[in-house]
Amino acid sequence: MFRILLHAALVLAFVLAGSCANAMCIRYVPEPNEIDPAKAEVRYAVGMSAAVFIGHVVAMEYVPTQTEHGPGEMLVIRMAARTWWKGAGSEEVRLNTFSYRYSDGTTSWEAHEFPYELGKTYLVYAHGGNDGLYANVCTRTKPVEKANNDMPILDGLKSE
Template sequence: MKRACIMLGVIMGFLLTMSGWWGLDVQACSCVPLGDPIKEADKSSAVFVGQVVKLEDDANQHIATLHVSKRWKGELDPELTVYTALSGAACGFEFEMGKEYLVYATKENGHLTTTICSRTKLLSEAQADLDALNKRMWMMDGTENKPSTDTPTNSIPDSKETEADQSSKEIGTSEWLIVGTALLLVTMTLIVGARQRKGK
């Protein structure tokens, strides 16, 4: 009986530990599948190309100042700030000083914000987005927004949807692993208890 109690204690400790780990994993950033560039532009408050000229942080977020070189949507100043969470776990986007980005931003509490769940990306990886936006969107000054010859020609496939699918599969596998291990431990406990009762 004493041995059975010990086994039950081990099982409970294991389950509590794994449930704590599971809770931390659930709190990580989770993105819904992205739409195509036009759908995401329609949902955004501003869509533009900008070069990072300043980076700073406050207590809650990164603040990137960008010099705008091209715009498709939004009434934008030549320089503007974009806010994002401090960490990737909170869906924060990591801007780098001096680099150019295609930014899809939404307005929250009067500020433009972006996340890793948006289509925001390095300009060098955004050719597919640029092609789609140039065909459909418009410049704020009313002139036709024809594709420029100096835009990057290399195209890197958008992998965010694939990453989200892989994350879902990993979570499902982990959950079944926890359940299977727990069932195995319960079975072992019952076997030990049955043998002890026979011994008495």
């Protein structure tokens, strides 16, 4: 009986959270008296990001890398970048992922991995440092057609 209740509770938690990955993400929660909660959320996301831009996926390729499990290949998302709100402003961006494949045929990935699709365009909030940029489901990254509310806020923040 305990197993059934535990299983039901886990399923309910994942359904209410939207997905396993989103349930584990830390998100900004605006204060109740926040004048513009959407602007506060976008401002927070920009502050936590190394780069914010619109990018069109032009290639998804595996490149050699060294992992904690030995040599392997990491999936890299190559994007043609157009509009920049924060970051380098280059024409092409490489987003690293935590998706790996190994010579023995095994693969590994993180539950937080963003499901990029070749040929699609995204508003990307990327974090990173010396080892490259990353943008997973815990960032505010989304398909550009779902980003109509963010872009005017980003334009306003850029002019502040």
